[in-house]
Amino acid sequence: MIRKIKIFSMLLLLLTSCSKSMEDETPISKPISVTFNLNPLTVNVEPLSSKARVQTRAANTADVVSSISYYIYNATTSNIVAKGSSSYTPGVDAVPVDFGKVTIKLVPGTYKVIFYAQGKGKGYFYANNFSDKLYYDSYFKMSDKEVFYYTGDLTVSAESTNFDINLPRMGGLMRVNILDDLIPDVKKVTVTISEYNRWYCLGSSGTDLQYFVTNTYEATLGTTKMDVFDYYVTRPQNITVTIKVLGVNDVILFEKQLTVPIYDNRRSIISGNLFSTIGNKDLTITVNDLWGEDNNINL
The missing domain is CATH 2.60.40.2630 (Immunoglobulin-like)
Structure with a gap:
């Protein structure tokens, strides 16, 4: 009888411990939808909104920003969690829908971001060694290209999912x-x-x-x-x-x-x-x- 009581007590302690462990676990955050609205700061380049581009494109195709790119990476490890780009050829391609707006899913938290848009010029501006994370020797290679660029910290939460990103002209x-x-x-x-x-x-x-x-x-x-x-x-x-x-x-x-x-x-x-x-x-x-x-x- 005493042995049965001891076994029952041990089972009860084990169940109580498991229950408490489950209560102490922190729920895993789920990704939420986050939107970035990009705006180049310049007096010559047209706004990135699709409507404005349709209105001015025929008369001012050389002045538009035609490519946008971004990297979002972990503030501690520098691991890249999201990246992407959108581009078109002015005068040839139709302006992409919602060009200048980036919508992705991110887990709530603090990140570092890089956004850049490319305008006039016959050359290039592209990233090297940006595959899975940003390293001390990650770099941009550049020649004859107008670039608008922003980098900074960003905190995503359920209450903060929409961000306006201003891109000043760089160089x-x-x-x-x-x-x-x-x-x-x-x-x-x-x-x-x-x-x-x-x-x-x-x-x-x-x-x-x-x-x-x-x-x-x-x-x-x-x-x-x-x-x-x-x-x-x-x-x-x-x-x-x-x-x-x-x-x-x-x-x-x-x-x-x-x-x-x-x-x-x-x-x-x-x-x-x-x-x-x-x-x-x-x-x-x-x-x-x-x-x-x-x-x-x-x-």
Whole structure:
């Protein structure tokens, strides 16, 4: 009888312990729907809403943002929990439905986010080593691309599921604007640009630039003038620009090298007379703040 009482007591203790353990377990959070509304901060690029794009697309296709991408990763482990992109070719493809709005499912918690949109430019801006997590050597490779970028912390909860994300323009525009008319001796004009083209976004300072590269581009010569030459520099830095005027058989008629400062959301403009008096050039660099007021730097 005593043995039966002991067994019964042990069973009762075991059941009580299991019941308490189940009560102490924290319920597993389930993913909830989260929406991000993206808005580039610029005076030139059209809003990302589909309606606005339909209204302005035919008249202003070169000014639209045509690609958006995002990475959402664990704030502690840097493991990527969500990523994606949406893009289209202006003037060719229809604008994607809800372009500029991202809706995904996330477990409530705190995350770090990266959102970026790409606009004008003939080059590229893409992520490297972003497969499963962000590493100290994850970087963006870039060349001649207008980019709007945001990174920051974000807390998702049942009461916080809709976020407005403002994307400021990152980096600036380098423009060569030659004012005088072409002369018959000029057959070609080249613009050589030396810049850092890798940005390690998780570096110690958050803006680490590496890999200095040099590329040469040929400017377009119109009937009477050289077309304006534009080049987007994705991160603030000092770039080296070399302008060469070439004649028959690529004989150099004129060459000038300039150090041009690049700032976020500004145009740095090289302008002056280039052809009319070969050998005696008057060029200036103008830094334009927010595509507006000029700060002139005379050479």
